[in-house]
Amino acid sequence: MREKLNLQPKNDKLYLPEEARIVKAKNFTEKEKFFEVEITSGRSLGHTPGQFVQVFIPGIGEAPISISSAPATHNRFDMCVRAVGEVTNKIHTMKEGDSLLFRGPFGHGFDDKILSRMEGKHLILIIGGLGYAPLRSLINKIVPDRAKYKKITLLYGCKTPGDRLYTDEIAELYKIGGNLEILETVDRGDTNWKHNVGVITTLIPKVEFNPEETLAFIVGPPIMYKFVLKSLLEKKMPTANIFIDLERRMRCGVGKCGHCQMEGIYVCQEGPVFNYAEVEKNEEVL
Secondary structure (H helix, E strand, O other): OOOOOOOOOOOHHHHOOEEEEEEEEEEOOOOEEEEEEEEOOOOOOOOOOOOEEEEEEOOOEEEEEEOOOOOOOOOEEEEEEEOOOHHHHHHHOOOOOOEEEEEEEEOEOOOHHHHHHHOOOEEEEEEEHHHHHHHHHHHHHHHHHHHHOOEEEEEEEEOOHHHOOOHHHHHHHHHHOOOEEEEEEEOOOOOOOOOEEOOHHHOHHHOOOOHHHEEEEEEOOHHHHHHHHHHHHHOOOOHHHEEEEOOOOOOOOOOOOOOOEEOOEEHHHHOEEEEHHHHOOOOOOO
């Protein structure tokens, strides 16, 4: 039975956009661009890993964008924006010093209850493509505190080497070693690619883990979930040990438009982070 969550209480301020200034912008790929923004009011965003903001462009509209930075007390946060529509294409034209409007944070992310459960466990983060952006917030929170966990395994898959995000940061993660393990794969390699070639499920057999003492976190394109879940369940991992991020179909961010509804679940309110055991019977999840 799905646990009843304490949903975000109504706050009129969440309906009103506020200003943020772009302090850093960097192209990752032809479609993805990194932004660090500074909230003009000086307040801290106050988010938890896995939450998102609604970025608003006057005269065009707004779009849900994952917060990719770890929780912090200062007034800055990071986003990685894929250009896929009018709003995100306009954001891609913006540069350092420009201002944009946003609302949030929204959603149910990796809250204190989940973070507490993670301690002492082997954590496997299974990421496809742009999924690195929403999970980066969690990665940048747990890696500095990696002594709290039995092991952290990061599995990252992309179509090609050129589609990888945050490559400089990933290079630094490789250097850490110890209880931090990183395995990467691409669907199509090139002459410089030294890692695995194949879909991301080909990495799972390379990881040694006790399914009862391991928590898995899955973020990526919808088609990836079905096959990753199948691989984990074949290794006898309990569904209660699996968390999925369903960042899709969100529009208003406050549970009013119903665009993200899945059999009575409002993803923008009860998600995007879900324990798989609580939604596995929902036919709209996969």
